[in-house]
Amino acid sequence: MLMRLDWDTVVYFFPKLLVKLPVTISIVLVATVFGLLLGFVLALAQLERVFVLRQVSKIAVSFLRGTPIIVQMFLIFFGLPLLLKAIGLDIDDLDKIWFIYLTYSINAAAFFSEILRSSIGAVPRAQWDAAEGSGLTRAQTYRRIVLPQSVAVALPATGMTITSLLQDTSLAFMLGIVDVVGQVKALGSITGRLLEGYIVAAFFFVLLSVLLERIFHKAEKKVTFRKKAT
Amino acid sequence: MSHDAILEVRGLHKSFGKKPVLTGIDLAVEPGETVALLGPSGSGKTTLLRCLNFLECADAGTLRIENQSVDLRQAHKKEILALRRRTAMVFQNYDLFLNKTVLQNVTEGLIVARKAPKEEAIVTAKQVLEQVGLADRLDARPHELSGGQQQRVGIARALAINPAVLLFDEPTSALDPEKVQEILDLIRAVADTGMTLIIVTHEMAFAYEVAHRVVFMEGGEIVEQGTPQQVFGAPKQERTAQFLARFTEGKTPEYFI
């Protein structure tokens, strides 16, 4: 089927996709917040060599990094209800978006944990010695000395991970989520026009990516306190 | 040894893997004493200081600082933290907190570790920074300072917590030669205030002039100790004499006597 670009249809799609932007953004936000939290726990389990948890964390991270997110999505969508049913919990009525939030959060956690692990590892050993030698506890050393320094190292990779997370949300429609891409699909089958929909979707994705890039660029500038230090 | 010692370590052993690095260190330091720790590279001087500050966990031995003593083999986290807060370390590479200003570097241990009220900590920090001659750089970041200035902050940071014993690990080894003397002068001024110091150094003239006692280490043990006059002037052990000879080469023997 040969299509000509129809500008009226582009204009028609624009507001219809705009209202679905919050769905896309909510997936990114939820996955970023919970991904960072869980990722930090995973990273700590490895850095602090916590008994057993350390191995669990390693295996989970390589599984999550080594399988496509769409596989993880369906594993969770079909597998989790079965698992929970076994312990007497029925989640059949749960909105699908929660499966998406969960999938994207743990997927992001794997990537964030690797970023955090290496950026915490990049803080010189001597900074630990100086802090603990000053009488700070290990937790205080993390909070006040090590983490603030690793933020500067972690920011660029974090920005990239969130950007690819944004791109990955384009798969959520496979569960029937009506985000920006899901809306293109839905309206496409009604209007018979897809190209216009994808053009508008592309515009929104570029917009969000550029916005993310801007935010992280600003943030990086703000936290680079050590230009000469090694 | 002595009951009046402010710091006393007995039978300290430490290995890295299978490699013994400290093999039974006994050392007692009197209040107000300045002890210079000498010895060739790799003799375990840094490791000894780090064990006293619990940056390394010793394998065996006992440590007493003031009225608190602990069996190093089975020290609890709480005991370690409490004992550690009785000492402060000045590092060879300064190791200031890179994300903190000069003032914050000094207040950090006071506010966070010792729970001092913030205003009080700032007053104390300003006092010691004045003492080390950096009262005008309170808001500078470590990377904006010269090595000599960074080490002044390192010394201020250690002084601020008013430790029972101040530990220096080659505090001038990383400095430009022309900055060495001013830091040594500062350390001498600190020693003159009656603080207790253990200082690892290769500055023999400084050790001779400032230390009350010189301890010579080699191969993970204390080979010889005594007053600077004894150790420099008439070393009892061949190994001490050989080590010192390398530093006094070309200089007249009277240099140290």
Ligand SMILES: Nc1ncnc2c1ncn2[C@@H]1O[C@H](COP(=O)(O)OP(=O)(O)O)[C@@H](O)[C@H]1O
């Ligand atoms: N973290 C470590 N792991 C393994 N070996 C170490 C470590 N730190 C020091 N050593 C070894 O212990 C010995 C004593 O080192 P050190 O205490 O630094 O000596 P010094 O300060 O007298 O030069 C050296 O042989 C050194 O290689």
Ligand SMILES: [Mg+2]
């Ligand atoms: Mg050393």
